[in-house]
Amino acid sequence: MNAVEINNLTKIYGTNYALQGFNLNIEAGKVYGLIGPNGAGKTTAMSIMATLLAPDGGAVSVAGFDVLKEPASVRRAIGYMPDFFGVYDGLKATEYLEFYAAAYRIPAKQRPQLTRDLLELVNLSEKADCYVDLLSRGMKQRLAMARCLVHDPTVLILDEPASGLDPRARAEMKEVVRQLKRMNKTVLISSHILPELAEMCDNITILEQGRLVANGTVEEVTASRQGVRVLKVYVTDRLPELLDFLHEQPNIVNVDGDPGWARISFAGDKAAQGNLLRDIMEGGWTVLEFAEVKGNLEDAFMAVTGEVG
């Protein structure tokens, strides 16, 4: 089942397309990472899903409800955390959460317990009686995360929830997201901190200039770089000669090296890879290690987003 279905979504600001025929289906119970360069349209797409912005074309449904036709049902189904948000002055953390609980019409009797549980979840229990405007930015962010969960939504839309967090808080955020996954929630999360996103997401979606340019599991996305793979060769000696030798071989896109090892961008298939290894060994080099390097999300991001525009 799909928790979110985005079909041919378009949003235009003046003559600038913020989103242009964007398609994405988000499977229920999965964690989706949305990445893309600044201005790619991530925030725009998320605002549309949160019913805050009307699309100029296409259709979006969240939890089975159309964002234009049944916005109230969509709102009840989602927890939305904007990229920038403020908090109210003069409210304590518990009051802040209780306010939103009331705004979601949660019975007054359940609120104190709910508030305690949520503060516990985001590790802010000791700040329960602090005024929210006096909390640090990271704490506000965690509080906002708790706020998203007040009405037990099934779909979470988190726009850069980890920006401004210290490493420990980021790790905690990651833990919270994992917990949400265990609670069987669907999470869409945008971020510029790619290694972390790769760790917590089941699926990565790359958006550029309002278009989807890559979508799939972390492995799929990182592997799909125009068929180019990175190989590393460790040899005992004669590295400069090896580099010269490699330059003359077929299927080699690029070669560079550091003392002791060479790094090859290789366009051939597995068989060609085997042939290359054989040729190197026949050339008289003692090969200590010859392996494919798993590309990381950052490389994939660079490769994929460079193509458009």
Next chain:
Amino acid sequence: MKELNPVLLKELRQRFRSYRSSLVVLLYLLVLGGFSLGFIYLNWRGSPGFFQPGSSREIFIVLSMAQLGLLAFVVPGLTAGVISGERERQTLNVLLTTDLNPLSIVTSKLVSACSFTALLLFATLPLYSLVFMYGGMAPGQIMGVLGFFLISMFLFAAIGVACSTYFKRTGVSTVSTYGIVFFIVAGTGFLAAFIYQLYQYQARISMLNMLETPMVVQILQDVTRC
């Protein structure tokens, strides 16, 4: 008992909890009280050694005018930022994704602002004892004026909230609210005076000409001609 709207509850909590609110009440009373006492003092200095009870009517009018002026000054300031302020503080988006509909958000803001200004108004009631001290005014009249203030206050507050919804920036909204409220308070006064002048002029003309044309039509004709 049905629970208060959460936005209203939160607004009331924030408003009545802050020191600023007490300060506003204090200043309001100081200004209005100072104004009235100053007026009595001047009156007393100008008269032969004692204050004339006959002028309690005058005090009443001055007090009420001052009150209206203060309301026109305070209410836009309290209301012109209620929605645009949320937008600027970046809390509006989140509020709009909750289960509250926009109407209840707006009315809650309006009611909260009104309840605070109502507090201001009732806090000034003791000042009216100055009027009673000398007699000459019926309690009914004071009640009438109070009702008038409540209605004006509601109007000003509604204008402020409307502007703050319409304009994205609090600054623009504040200026527009003051503009509109100033027009309502002073502008309509000028307009009335103007029309009254025209009317008098018209009366003189028609006395001379003995025209049968209805006066209002005549006034309109005069206005369009000039």
